[in-house]
Amino acid sequence: MNRSKVFLGAGRYLFVGFASVIALVPVVWMATMAFKPREEWTSGIDQLSWLPKNPTLDNFTFIFTGHAPNLLVAIDRVAVGPAISSLVCATLGTIIAVVVGTLAAYGVSRFKVGQNLPLSILQLRLFPPLAVMIPVMIMWAYLNLIDTWWGLSLIYGIVTLPFSFWLMMTFFDDVPREIEEAALVEGCTPWIVFLRVTLPMVKAPLATTILFVFILNWSDYAIALLLTRKDWITIPVFMNALSTAMTGQMYGAKAALGLIAAIPPVVLGILIQKYLVRGLTFGALKQ
Amino acid sequence: MNVAITEHRGEALPVARPTINLAAQSRRLGTLMILPAQLLLLFIVVFPLLMQIYISLTYWGPTDGVSWIYAYQSLNLFDNYVTFFTDGDLWAAIARTLFIMVVAVPLEFLLGLGLATLFVDSFPGRRIFYSILLTPMMVVPAVAGYMFYMLFQSNGPVNQILSFLSNSNVELVWLSVPHLALVAVIAADVWQWTPLVFLILLAGILAVPEDQLKAAMMLGASWPQRFRRIILPRMRTVIIIVLVLRLVEAFKLFDVMFVMTRGGPGTATETISLYIYKQTFNGLEWSYVAAIGLTLLVILSVLAVAGMRFMKHEIEIEKAMEPKTVEEKTT
Numbered sequence: 001m002n003r004s005k006v007f008l009g010a011g012r013y014l015f016v017g018f019a020s021v022i023a024l025v026p027v028v029w030m031a032t033m034a035f036k037p038r039e040e041w042t043s044g045i046d047q048l049s050w051l052p053k054n055p056t057l058d059n060f061t062f063i064f065t066g067h068a069p070n071l072l073v074a075i076d077r078v079a080v081g082p083a084i085s086s087l088v089c090a091t092l093g094t095i096i097a098v099v100v101g102t103l104a105a106y107g108v109s110r111f112k113v114g115q116n117l118p119l120s121i122l123q124l125r126l127f128p129p130l131a132v133m134i135p136v137m138i139m140w141a142y143l144n145l146i147d148t149w150w151g152l153s154l155i156y157g158i159v160t161l162p163f164s165f166w167l168m169m170t171f172f173d174d175v176p177r178e179i180e181e182a183a184l185v186e187g188c189t190p191w192i193v194f195l196r197v198t199l200p201m202v203k204a205p206l207a208t209t210i211l212f213v214f215i216l217n218w219s220d221y222a223i224a225l226l227l228t229r230k231d232w233i234t235i236p237v238f239m240n241a242l243s244t245a246m247t248g249q250m251y252g253a254k255a256a257l258g259l260i261a262a263i264p265p266v267v268l269g270i271l272i273q274k275y276l277v278r279g280l281t282f283g284a285l286k287q
Numbered sequence: 288m289n290v291a292i293t294e295h296r297g298e299a300l301p302v303a304r305p306t307i308n309l310a311a312q313s314r315r316l317g318t319l320m321i322l323p324a325q326l327l328l329l330f331i332v333v334f335p336l337l338m339q340i341y342i343s344l345t346y347w348g349p350t351d352g353v354s355w356i357y358a359y360q361s362l363n364l365f366d367n368y369v370t371f372f373t374d375g376d377l378w379a380a381i382a383r384t385l386f387i388m389v390v391a392v393p394l395e396f397l398l399g400l401g402l403a404t405l406f407v408d409s410f411p412g413r414r415i416f417y418s419i420l421l422t423p424m425m426v427v428p429a430v431a432g433y434m435f436y437m438l439f440q441s442n443g444p445v446n447q448i449l450s451f452l453s454n455s456n457v458e459l460v461w462l463s464v465p466h467l468a469l470v471a472v473i474a475a476d477v478w479q480w481t482p483l484v485f486l487i488l489l490a491g492i493l494a495v496p497e498d499q500l501k502a503a504m505m506l507g508a509s510w511p512q513r514f515r516r517i518i519l520p521r522m523r524t525v526i527i528i529v530l531v532l533r534l535v536e537a538f539k540l541f542d543v544m545f546v547m548t549r550g551g552p553g554t555a556t557e558t559i560s561l562y563i564y565k566q567t568f569n570g571l572e573w574s575y576v577a578a579i580g581l582t583l584l585v586i587l588s589v590l591a592v593a594g595m596r597f598m599k600h601e602i603e604i605e606k607a608m609e610p611k612t613v614e615e616k617t618t
Contacts, residue, residue: 104320
């Protein structure tokens, strides 16, 4: 009995440990690549090293200033603009999605209006973005929204609306109504009740929703690829443009960019781990 | 103006506010609150949809020199839809997408389920391993594509590890051989999305009432028996949700392929989204792309409605199970 338990325990660690290694290998490879000097980017398979032999910050210097002492080439567009673009558009998109989504969620949850709104919002998430992009691209061109921060923020706010709406709706459904009813009896208007009573009660869920939506917006690639050209490209778009503009692959520089793009979602994701299931299933499952 | 007046009245007679007034006020506020969402939907669904239908009935393209409004000049009614059904490349791309879905999603499901069962009871280091296993799905998909692009280079770490394991010089050119490129792309998808399946299934398993499991254990049910008879039936909804989520997302697959292979070599990893992308920017056949998009839209909507019905049915089954178990407990 005891021996089989030990055996089971060992087997579990073996499997879980193996899975963890697999989960980390690609991340580690990119992270170390970001600190490798040019000579170590590619080499014969027998000399491939997992840790940089001569760690350097050249790759980061290169992407932010356009040149670095040991990298022979120079680029005229640096990562500062794309970083600002990613940050600004993801943030504004999150604000749009969360404000609109929270208002609508409260309306549907409390006042029983717009009964088919939840499903119509959900369908925004069903279709491949590329299948419905033609009219959006024409509209964006017509309204001069292509390659602008407001154009990209607006579309981000729309595509992540399903998440903020559904999440906030389930959070509102969880809040007991008695307190709100008491406040109404006291003579508060419904709007004041929402603002002063309900919202403070969902502070933590609201924060979760904000972070969750931000991660989604930050992770976008396809939309920015279609709706930006030059001034407002985001980090992932910039990163992939780097190889076509250069002779040869800029492994280290791209890895440095990838690392910068990867860090915020991973950190924020760990912060909201408790609510991840709920977020990813549009509130259908509560953990 | 109206709002101001009612508020003023409210202040004057705080106690005697009639409930009818409150109900009307609530409904008005509710309507106002959902208004922005409705406007956004109108802006991004209704108007573009009409435009897409219109353009799909013509030969219009962005290089025609006329605005889309004048697309009727090249009206052809259903030509684009006829092309849709006879376009071999498109159907190959659809078949490829389905193939990737059919291989990747079950793999993710089995691996995720296996890992989830290992995490049911606590063991030292559980939280750390849990966090580590969730990392892949937090990585920006385009960046994940680049990670796997590097890993699968012919002088990259994957070949290095294979060489080490087989004690010979493995020099596979992963991304240039059609079958191998497909393997690499599926590996990237499985790596990134198994954590999602794992996370949701684990939540589902942990939600199974503990007293039922304990009762079964006391009656002598083994772990496989408990898993098959109690946990699996209880997880119907969770399993359906996770499969629907993954299938929908896998059908949209774009970022990883675009970064890793651009659909290549040739068209070996060209998914439906990549095909559409190429038609949009290389072929510039926007009216045809609009027709493809609309047809997919219709097919997916039908599937979604059917799925929704099915899910409702399943949830009712699950609800019907509830009172039975209560009875069993009391008797």
